[in-house]
Amino acid sequence: MKVLGLSGSMRKEGNTAQLIQVILRQCKEAGIKTEFVSLAGKKILPCLGCLKCKEKKWCVIEGDDWGSIAQKVLDCDVLVIGSPTYYYNICGQLKNFIDRTYSLYHDHKLAGRKGVVVAIHASAGADRTAKTIEGFLNAHEFSSLGTVIGKGTDEGDVLSDADAVRHAEKTGDRIVRLLRPHHD
Ligand SMILES: Cc1cc2nc3c(=O)[nH]c(=O)nc-3n(C[C@H](O)[C@H](O)[C@H](O)COP(=O)(O)O)c2cc1C
Structure with missing residues (x-):
């Protein structure tokens, strides 16, 4: 059983990453395997809309970091996925990542996993950020374990x-109860 934290922020140690880490810490302390991946510094090219993935069942774009991270999403049981709010929605890097998962959609490859949404804003817009990510999870037939919204501007503010x-923390505990039902 594995919990994957995925931050779409271009700030590796930013607020999105830090709030995701709070959730992962609860899981780790209960002995659950966790991994954290940041899209910061990663090369994630945009979806071409070519629809070749309908036949290939995988994105045909090569030479970037999308495939290795998509594989980690395929390998997880619970995905904790977060984004900063950029102009009242998710940031572009995460949008690029999500759009390319259309290649996993045709055969319902992500269906059955659980998902948690983390959305950060400085003052306004995180509701829509959360809705966008929830839409991604719903489309792929994840079941939701909740949404966490945090506030902050500079790195670390969210703490x-x-x-x-x-x-x-409560969301982390919910994941623990799900994956380790007899854990105290
Ligand atoms: C391009 C850009 C657009 C932003 N748009 C918004 C916005 O619409 N609403 C808001 O409250 N904050 C906005 N912010 C502030 C970020 O959401 C905020 O700094 C957040 O904490 C960043 O999270 P991170 O540290 O995980 O990257 C914006 C920041 C940037 C760089």
Whole structure:
């Protein structure tokens, strides 16, 4: 059983990453295997809309980091996926990543996994950010374990958002109860 945290932010240690890490920490402490991946510094080319993936069942674009990260998503049981809010929606890097998962959609390759959404904003827009990611999870037939919204501008600010941190910890506990039902 594995929980994968995926931050779409271009800030490796940014608020999205830090709130995801709060959730992963709860899991790790309960002995659950976790992995964290940041899209910061990764090359993720945009979907070409070529629809060749309908036949190939995999994205035909080569020479970037999408495939290795998509494989990690395929290998996880729970995906904790987050984005900063950019203009009232998810950031472009995560959108590029998500669009290319159309290649996994045709055969329902991600169906049955569980998902948690993390959305960060400075002041407004995280609701729509969360809705966009929830749409991605729904389209791929994940079942939802909840959404955590946090507030912050500079890196690390979100750890001062006590409600968000508490909510993230509770969400981590929910994952633990799901994957390790007899854990105290
Ligand atoms: C291009 C850009 C657009 C942004 N748009 C919004 C916005 O619409 N609403 C908002 O509240 N914050 C906005 N922000 C602020 C970020 O959401 C905020 O700094 C967040 O904490 C960044 O998360 P990160 O550290 O995980 O990258 C924007 C920031 C950037 C760089």
